[in-house]
Amino acid sequence: MVSAANRARNPARSSVWLEDRAARPGSSRKAEQPEGLDRDRIVATAVRLLDAEGLGKLSMRRIATELNVTAMSLYWYVDTKDDILELAVDAVFGELPLTDPEDGQDWRIHLRRLAADYREVLVRHPWVSTIVNAYLNIGPHSVAFAETVQKIIRATGLPPRARSGATAAVFQFAYGFATIEGHFIQRCAASGMTPDEFYGDAIDAFQDEPQLAGQIDEVKDVIAAHSGRTVAEIWADDFEFALDVMVAGVEEMVRRAEG
Structure with missing residues (x-):
């Protein structure tokens, strides 16, 4: 997992994409996870809030309120708000309609x-x-x-x-x-x-x-x-x-x- 402290100490190797989320401890408490919540929903909600309200107003609590869950529920899927922002940036890049550069067109x-x-x-x-x-x-x-x-x-x-x-x-x-x-x-x-x-x-x-x-x-x-x-x-x-x-x-x- 990439903690905020680790990000500050070694930013060149810190990324949510380098985490081993499957190895996260506490899986025995799965019953406490909110139903219907997953990382994709969290990220999609964050993107929508960022578009509407900007970076300054985004917080874990604001996202949780929008999803009608507790802020602590989000930590089953991400460790920090930075994780959400990094995931949100990649989600936006997913909107690019990429074509095959080798399709014969100039x-x-x-x-x-x-x-x-x-x-x-x-x-x-x-x-x-x-x-x-x-x-x-x-x-x-x-x-x-x-x-x-x-x-x-x-x-x-x-x-x-x-x-x-x-x-x-x-x-x-x-x-x-x-x-x-x-x-x-x-x-x-x-x-x-x-x-x-x-x-x-x-x-x-x-x-x-x-x-x-x-x-x-x-x-x-x-x-x-x-x-x-x-x-x-x-x-x-x-x-x-x-x-x-x-x-x-x-x-x-x-x-x-x-x-």
Whole structure:
């Protein structure tokens, strides 16, 4: 079992996926386990609460209340809240519709599709980007995602020493884009406004402040180009264009490697 103390002492080897749950002591008290409760239900409830209320409000007690069980009941299945968060991250990665990179389609199709799906998942669950790097991410869904990424990047024809950089360029870009987008949507919701209302108010605020007038002048043509479009449409188009830039960069590096 991975205790909180063990996590702090040796984080590089601490993961809920490295536990031997079958060896957990106390199995003779099975009669005390609540009926109908299992790890999957706990994790699904945690994901739902994280989506609705955010990281700050998640606790073992909050999850137990939602499941109508005692907080101590959860400890039959997990040792710490960190276990639940690590399991929740992997459950979210399970939402990615992974395809077979070796199905004969061009690697560009697979790369664009997976990067777009990755962005959508992170926007849908904005708490994930905040904590994903706190864990080893060796759960089955996380590993399947990583393996799919590596197969796609290998299919580009890049030499091995260049593949990690290409992976970072595309998927760290998608991660950063989705993090900013997801947190923007959260901020809008917290303010009681839609993204379109928030964006409109922000533009008005800039235009009403003399000291910010110069900054607005620099992007007036950009603002005009987006006139009449929703924030969601702007985000989508910006992502697609930026992803095209990333793919074009990979293509150029492949040509250089071949040359």
